[in-house]
Structure formats: C-alpha cells, structure tokens
Amino acid sequence: MQKFLVIFFLSISLILASCSTSKKTTYSKVIIDKRTHRDIHVPSIEHGTKRNELRNTTLNPNSIPKMSDAKYDIINYAKQFEGVKYKWGGTTPEGMDCSGLVFESFRAHDIFLPRISRDMAKRGEKILLKETLKGDLLFFKTQNRRNDINHVGLVVAIEDNAIKFIHSTTQSGVIISSLNEEYWKNAFTEVRRIL
Known part of the structure; x- marks a missing residue:
C-alpha cells in the first residue's frame, strides 16, 4: 500500500510539473486611448517573459486606431x-x-x-x-x-x-x-x- 501511495504522489507531481512547463499562460491587456476613447489591444505576453523582453515588445501600429x-x-x-x-x-x-x-x-x-x-x-x-x-x-x-x-x-x-x-x-x-x-x-x- 505504501508503495502504491508513493507511486501515486510521484505521478501527480509529474503531471503537475509537466502542466506548468508545457502550458503557457498568456495575458491580453486592453488599454483605452485617451484621445479617441477606443480600446487598444496590447499583444499577448506569455507568462514567464523576462522584463527586458517586455521592453522590446512594441504595439502593431495598424492595431492602434488613428486619433482622428x-x-x-x-x-x-x-x-x-x-x-x-x-x-x-x-x-x-x-x-x-x-x-x-x-x-x-x-x-x-x-x-x-x-x-x-x-x-x-x-x-x-x-x-x-x-x-x-x-x-x-x-x-x-x-x-x-x-x-x-x-x-x-x-x-x-x-x-x-x-x-x-x-x-x-x-x-x-x-x-x-x-x-x-x-x-x-x-x-x-x-x-x-x-x-
């Protein structure tokens, strides 16, 4: 029985570990353009993205509504x-x-x-x-x-x-x-x- 419990917990921990590494969570952010009061969709950012990678993330100019x-x-x-x-x-x-x-x-x-x-x-x-x-x-x-x-x-x-x-x-x-x-x-x- 004890061997069964060890195998069971080991299997569960492997499943949980594999879920966290293979499954990427993305976050979509919507901000409001103060000039037009329209939504701007910021590109999704994967969970675990490093801070310096975020600095290099740029908005697609075609996705931003023109002010006028x-x-x-x-x-x-x-x-x-x-x-x-x-x-x-x-x-x-x-x-x-x-x-x-x-x-x-x-x-x-x-x-x-x-x-x-x-x-x-x-x-x-x-x-x-x-x-x-x-x-x-x-x-x-x-x-x-x-x-x-x-x-x-x-x-x-x-x-x-x-x-x-x-x-x-x-x-x-x-x-x-x-x-x-x-x-x-x-x-x-x-x-x-x-x-």
Whole structure:
C-alpha cells in the first residue's frame, strides 16, 4: 500500500510539473486611448517573459486606431450638407444655420454640444491658431450688436498654409471657406478642440 501511495504522489507531481512547463499562460491587456476613447489591444505576453523582453515588445501600429478617425467621420458627415441653403435654427437638409451644421454633425456621432455657437465656445479646450487640426472648431464675432461669438465653423482641411472650414452663411448656405479670406480673418475670435 505504501508503495502504491508513493507511486501515486510521484505521478501527480509529474503531471503537475509537466502542466506548468508545457502550458503557457498568456495575458491580453486592453488599454483605452485617451484621445479617441477606443480600446487598444496590447499583444499577448506569455507568462514567464523576462522584463527586458517586455521592453522590446512594441504595439502593431495598424492595431492602434488613428486619433482622428472620429474627426474624419464628423467632417465627412458635415460635407454632405455642402450646398444646403441657410435657415435660421435649421438642422436638416432643408436648411441649416452655422451652429445647426456643427451641432448635427457631432450629434450624429453621439457627441452632444450646445445648440448655440456662443455656448459651443465654452466647450472643449481653447488652443492656439497655429495648433489647429482638422475637426477643431473656429469661432467668430461677425460685428453683431452684443459683440458675442455668433458664428462657428468646422475645420475640414489645412493645406497650403490655409485653414479651410465648413459653415453655413446667410448668403451662400453651407460652404467651405478659408480663414485667409479677409472677412473671416478679421472676424476670427478663437479655436477650440472638442476631440
């Protein structure tokens, strides 16, 4: 009986030992990209990997979502309204005003901004004009009686040292303009980053 118990325990210990050496445990880690709030899957790391091997582990750049994916979606959504006539308070293809265009473009992607441009200008992070990127919002004071922010545009391109933005004007409806145009350059007040 004693010989049987020794063989039994020896067999169990060999089985356990063989499981721990041949079976590799992997750990998958998910982190959140603070810029896009999307999950990034870090490559699996085998149990027992040495610390210096971890330092050499790099993320596959194709697995990391681009920072501006949401911005491009919003820009493309806004561009579909190019040519729509101006309508005060409008947010549909039947007509829209400047803040209606921006409000609707962000809302369609589950980002809710205030409906009025001067209230939108209280959201996000105020940045320098030279830091402007696609998807940022430009705010203007177009010589209104209250001297408040009363116009907003969404940056859609930066090319040849010109910031291009989509917005809705009373005369032309939804159009793309350049901040280099004298009127918009003089009316410009600030730029804000929502995403």
